[in-house]
Amino acid sequence: MALINILKISTVYSRVSLTFRFNVYIPKDLNDALRALKVEGEGLLPIAGGTDLLVLYRQGLVKFNKLLDLWPLRNSLSYVRFEGGYVKIGALTTVSELLDSRIYMDKRFLGFKDACSGFASPFIRSIATVGGNVGAAHPLSDIAILLLAYDANVKLASLDGERLVPLREFFIDKRKTLRKPDELIVELSFKEPPTNSSTSLIKLDRRVGHSMGYVIVSTYLELIDDIVKDVRIVFDSMGKPYPERAYKTEEYLRGKTLSEDVVKEASESILPNEMRRITDYRSSAEYRVELSKVLLKRALFKTKERILGGA
Amino acid sequence: MLEVRRSDVEYPDVEIVMKINGELKKVKVKPYERLIDVLRNKLGLTSVKEGCGRGECGACVVIMDNRPVPSCLVLAVRANGKSILTLEGLAPEGKIHAIQKALIDVHALQCGFCFPGVIMMSKHLLDNNPDPSEEEIREALDGNLCRCGSYLRFVKAVKLASKYLREGKTYFDESEVLR
Numbered sequence: 001m002a003l004i005n006i007l008k009i010s011t012v013y014s015r016v017s018l019t020f021r022f023n024v025y026i027p028k029d030l031n032d033a034l035r036a037l038k039v040e041g042e043g044l045l046p047i048a049g050g051t052d053l054l055v056l057y058r059q060g061l062v063k064f065n066k067l068l069d070l071w072p073l074r075n076s077l078s079y080v081r082f083e084g085g086y087v088k089i090g091a092l093t094t095v096s097e098l099l100d101s102r103i104y105m106d107k108r109f110l111g112f113k114d115a116c117s118g119f120a121s122p123f124i125r126s127i128a129t130v131g132g133n134v135g136a137a138h139p140l141s142d143i144a145i146l147l148l149a150y151d152a153n154v155k156l157a158s159l160d161g162e163r164l165v166p167l168r169e170f171f172i173d174k175r176k177t178l179r180k181p182d183e184l185i186v187e188l189s190f191k192e193p194p195t196n197s198s199t200s201l202i203k204l205d206r207r208v209g210h211s212m213g214y215v216i217v218s219t220y221l222e223l224i225d226d227i228v229k230d231v232r233i234v235f236d237s238m239g240k241p242y243p244e245r246a247y248k249t250e251e252y253l254r255g256k257t258l259s260e261d262v263v264k265e266a267s268e269s270i271l272p273n274e275m276r277r278i279t280d281y282r283s284s285a286e287y288r289v290e291l292s293k294v295l296l297k298r299a300l301f302k303t304k305e306r307i308l309g310g311a
Numbered sequence: 312m313l314e315v316r317r318s319d320v321e322y323p324d325v326e327i328v329m330k331i332n333g334e335l336k337k338v339k340v341k342p343y344e345r346l347i348d349v350l351r352n353k354l355g356l357t358s359v360k361e362g363c364g365r366g367e368c369g370a371c372v373v374i375m376d377n378r379p380v381p382s383c384l385v386l387a388v389r390a391n392g393k394s395i396l397t398l399e400g401l402a403p404e405g406k407i408h409a410i411q412k413a414l415i416d417v418h419a420l421q422c423g424f425c426f427p428g429v430i431m432m433s434k435h436l437l438d439n440n441p442d443p444s445e446e447e448i449r450e451a452l453d454g455n456l457c458r459c460g461s462y463l464r465f466v467k468a469v470k471l472a473s474k475y476l477r478e479g480k481t482y483f484d485e486s487e488v489l490r
Binding site (some may be wrong): 026069096124127208 | 320321322325341342343345364365366367369372378379380381384385386388389432435450451453454455
């Protein structure tokens with residue numbers, strides 16, 4: 001009897017492993033990829049690093065028969081450029097390439113050091129891409145959260161042309177974005193920030209390696225003589241299942257001196273009013289709100305230190 | 312109960328060329344096959360272990376074009392034209408690499424399932440940073456899970472290996488070490 005059971009189980013397993021079947025289209029260039037998307041429509045899913053999609057596929061959460069492999073386009077879509085007052089990051093730049101670009105050597109971009117060196121694990125970083133992180137539209141996407149703090153724009157390309165969408169409007173739900181099935185994310189760009197500004201990203205979890213974070217917060221500050229000229233605060237979630245900015249807290253901080261009292265007021269009475277958190281198996285809503293308050297304080301002072309320290 | 316997704320369609324083979332451990336290999340792969348399937352089942356490189364199959368454990372790490380990648384999340388067609396290094400190619404026949412020697416020296420080995428990944432990550436670290444600090448070693452190995460809990464010994468071993476390498480001792484005789 002036991003033997004029969006074992007046999008049954010083994011046949012199920014072998015069938016499962018055999019049924020992971022799909023076809024892959026390998027494009028010659030960007031135009032070829034866009035043409036394939038136009039023809040195939042929703043049946044063809046673009047895959048960048050695959051660190052998210054292939055895992056979801058294995059779990060049975062996403063189903064597809066055809067993939068569009070974007071890796072051959074990396075020649076033209078992997079870069080970090082400064083052009084015409086804008087910082088432009090190619091969508092297929094991997095996280096380790098972003099780290100190797102040493103963009104964080106400039107204090108205005110120090111947030112990239114936080115986001116990239118705390119990103120998953122070293123071997124995931126070498127295939128996970130910036131565009132994939134944004135396109136996955138998962139709340140715990142470090143790079144997307146940091147880019148929101150820079151108020152970045154997403155460039156979408158299709159055969160009909162290109163369009164720019166502000167990243168803050170790009171997410172519409174968990175794993176849902178404004179990207180149409182025939183479009184591809186090709187670039188993320190943001191205005192080069194002024195010299196008296198900096199960013200930081202703080203993620204807290206039990207471990208350092210492979211951490212997703214109970215709460216992730218990223219802040220951008222522009223200070224003139226200790227007075228907040230511009231500020232952007234981004235949390236992994238403000239109530240909806242995608243990264244969002246804390247607009248009311250930003251509004252409160254703008255124009256004020258960044259002192260202990262002001263930061264305390266902002267994080268302890270303004271922020272909890274506009275933030276709604278969920279309870280799940282990883283953490284409770286109350287804990288997440290408490291943690292958000294503390295991390296916001298830390299992040300603001302960290303960013304301030306970076307601006308003043310001139311690192 | 313596992314969901315069984317049956318698919319009666321069979322997709323045509325794709326021929327890819329890879330440089331594996333210094334040797335050019337032509338392999339016919341299916342579009343849905345992962346690099347780990349091809350390395351293990353078609354090329355017999357069984358040092359590449361499948362732990363979780365979702366990029367969390369680091370047992371399947373191989374070095375592709377000088378970057379460590381989890382071979383369970385890389386489609387085989389993507390490895391076309393790339394050079395790949397697995398544990399088998401680390402040292403010539405009859406020799407073992409300084410990292411392997413160091414791991415044996417500090418008695419890090421228990422079950423050894425995670426070792427191929429750990430060794431490849433250590434190799435990548437030592438190639439780029441000949442004298443890493445403890446902090447840097449921990450950071451480099453933080454994605455490699457070891458169920459036996461030999462983490463502290465990995466740190467010791469990588470330090471020892473970096474010492475060997477800086478002294479110019481890259482390879483050791485297998486017969487000498489494995490007595």
